[in-house]
Amino acid sequence: MADVPSSSGDLDRANYATIWDAVARAVPDRVAVRAQGTTLTYAEFEERAARLASTFVARGLGAESTVAIFMYNRVEYLITLYAAYKIGAIPVNINFRYQGTELAELLEMSRPSALVHPSSLAPAVRDAAQRVALPALVLVVPDGPPRDAPDEAVEIPGAAPFDSALEADPLPPQEQGPEHKIFMFTGGTTGRPKAVEWTHGNLFDSQQFSIYGSLPVDLPTSLDEVTRIAARDDLPRTVCLPLPPMMHATALFNVMNAIVLGGTVVFLPAARFDPRAAVRAIAEHGVTRLVVAGNAIVGPLVDVLDSPEGAGADISGLGTVLSSGMVWSDDLKRRLLAHAPRATLIDIVGASEGGPFAYGVVRGPDDLPCRPRLAPGAVVLSPQLTPVEEVGETGMLAYRGAMPLGYHDDPSRTAETYPVIDGVRYVMPGDWVRVLGDGYVELLGRGSGVVNTGGEKVFPGEVEKVLLALPGVVDAVVLGLPDPRWGEVVTAVVVTAPGAGVTPEQVQDEVGRHLAGYKKPRRVHVVDELQRSPSGKVDMHRLRRRITELEAPAADASGAPDPAERTR
Template sequence: MNVSIGTIWEAVCRALPDAVAITEPGRETTYRKFDERASRLAAALEAAGVGEGDTVACYLYNGAAYLETVFAAFKLGAVPVNANYRYTGEELSELLTDADAAVLVFSGALADRVTHAAKHVRTLKLLVRVGEPPADGPGGPAVPELEELLTAHAPREPRRRPGTDQLFMYTGGTTGKPKGVIWQLSDLLHAHVVPFYHPLGVTELPASLDEAVAVAVEARHEGRAPTTMPVVPLMHATGLFNTMGALMTGGRAVTTRAGGLGPEHVWHMIAEQQVDTAIVAGNAVCRPLVDELLRAEKAGTPHDLRSLRRMISSGTALSDPLKKALHERADVTITEAIASSEGGPFAFAITSSAEDLPSRFHPVPATRVIGPDDRFLEPGSEETGVLAYCGPMPLGYYKDTEKSAKAYRTIEGVRYAIPGDLARLEADGAIRFLGRGSGVINTGGEKVHPQEVENVLLGHPEVTDCAVVGVPDETWGERVAAVVAVQPGSTVTGHELRDLVRRSLAGYKVPRSIVLTDRLPRTPTGKLETAWARKTAQEAGSGDGT
């Protein structure tokens, strides 16, 4: 099936016109309305000179407007681009310049940060504001509002688009220059057959557009189509891709109110809208959700989790204690994926009850662990290698052939996506994930993988988050240090946490210093601000911040 995801959406919209596609607080959008609004926006973009291959940036909070913008771009053969809504004006301009953005669609609440881009990004042909800017702040540039544009343009007629159309997923977080990963839509579709179609009992990608529509219609009519809530921002690949999959299979996307994570609101929306699939990003999202469950129970007003059947997590670790708390309160299957914007999924850890814990990652058939000499590592070898994936994958990084050549390599005639995630193969074939290679700590010649130490620390019931980093040491080159977030009122000490690590890992992996804090700064997608963690650990010296 070599068609654009937008073409599949159009066909599903025609087949299920009156079914609700998107639910926001106080508003529902049917598939007919979803298609009409996206078609009107596509016409507005086209009138501004936007066409095939032009990039359309989404600087938006979660909501229907985000998905409508992506859909409109797909209709034109234009390229949707994610923009982190935490970016300052200059950071946004840097991303837009790198992406050669022709269009910027932005939330009104972020209007003041768009002024810099409006003045400095020369490729922009059109800026569109969604909603009003804050009444008590700068109004941002004078540009058309989304509803005005939709009213002024008739819907553009649908035109079948090929699977070679593209989507850019920018990655890089807060520690380096963002890089745009180029996904062809046909490759993206093939790479996500498991999360999109397997829950419906469909094991292979539909062979034709008609077959894909038939799957969606049958799933919706039989009540099997997913009702999916991206708790994680849609600018996160996990959030966007899985929500796209729900709309391809006749499902419904449910979004929460714009802005930061509101755990009580999330659980209320899950119960009210009968959400069966929640998309999260590891501990950064799940810890506040579990804390809210415990608070509500203590107050005698527990949340209703009866509709929740699936939880999908990627981007950062989801610890077993949190999985246990969720399994004890809901009949939910938790799928934790090792994946990246650059490719994958490499492996899944799937648990259906607390009895399945501790969770373990098992590789998908297209995954290998490759040693430094490009040798495929064998299970039980105890060697550390990098995860490599030879399934459908991106074309590379936008305008960066050097980085593309490093991340996408051909070994024995097969192309692999190798973003740099370190792992070992256990004797039974399971994967022990060790984190991104760039974070390895070299202490006296011994290599310490932060993820391995973090996994142990996160096993403590009073630890809510942590970061293990290397800090300069005159004797050892680097020493292992940790910044650990603990629950309010916790009495755990750095000495106790070091003893916990020492019981599980070699002595050189035990943090020489531990700083205790109430929280770690993370982006909405769960990415840690590593520079802050390293600075905090270094300023604490060699003792415990307890």
């Protein structure tokens, strides 16, 4: 397995558009993408991206322009991404679960020159347009009726079909430099989306191990070497299936890496995760690299594999299964290995802000229980920013190496998350660990109130604001509670006025009307008071204990807590 040195030679000027152009010239007839019944070779993939890039240029887009992609995993997502890279534009990842208010906020922040979305999400785009001006170029991908109003015809004024933008003559390949940017918007700990700002050069440098670490090759030092590796027929062919959406860094970066290798990217046919479709796709397409999101995806996947329905599915070709930033239990790892005995399971401790910080690697049942080990360049630091090395002590994960520039237009937050220590720049998103010795660590969690549920970040204050606007609700607190599948579940504790009659179902419905579905509380407790301190604060540790006590009777009776429990 290759080491992780920095790039050298002309890879100092690495840009994904330039690399992908070179790979497309080297393997034009190889399949690049299989999605929604469409199969594109590398030549076809490059040509469609070049035609869209030509339309972008004709509409005034260029370097530093932003292109908003409000879409689930589709071939058009990749084409738009590639087209933006070809002209030095910055793609903006938008959560396709957003409602109009959330979409408008992100559009206002990113100020895109173009927006690409499927017809199923037209209602959210229409609602956003009532709050913020849409860009002059809006392209619509036909994928069926609107998500929340299947019988409603939704037209976006000025929008054009996506395919009409592919009628332009292809833009000739233009060498792009490493300084062009890639934004990864993340909810972070403030609830207001922030853009982590990568450059192409830094991102490619940080991905060297992920791209080449499992191959019997030396790390390339030139674009010619990158192309030769991608074109080699004697190397294992990468077939990558991302099950999480590409709006998340782990899925996006692994898809980009697969294209660097001249591999094939496979997408499921629908936005909603279907474990049966996933099992079929793995077997049918010979998937070798599977991207998951911890228990939230692996649980339903192995349930299908363990059932009579999945008994005939051959997924033994899986070589690597990757997850990042999510709870992935040893039990589910063991069950998955029973069906994919040759797979290496890689549980990554990372963040949109940078890393990786640690890896938990499982090559077989003997590697369980899985323990994360610090990655090269990662250290544990105290709040005073000094090394923590004694076994049993706690500290925060930090990483030195290739990393983003910081948060876009947020120098104070950047300085906090990317401190310079003794002349060396680190990234520290705030993850706490306990040192176990020999490089191993035990994860303790993020030192903030953010709820990480199924790979989605939920800021409690955003949900609390909706709850407090509900008639009859006089106080509310939202927090995350442990859950074996989702890692954490959003839990609401609300206080209502006497006689208000507010039900847990009303609380859930109200949040669902205003915010994305994953922000809806899965558990709701209605209580008499929150026992705030004189300063107005809630003792969260005490509240967690109280909720545990409230849920105990329901758990004892049914084996699991009622997801909408009303307690007085």
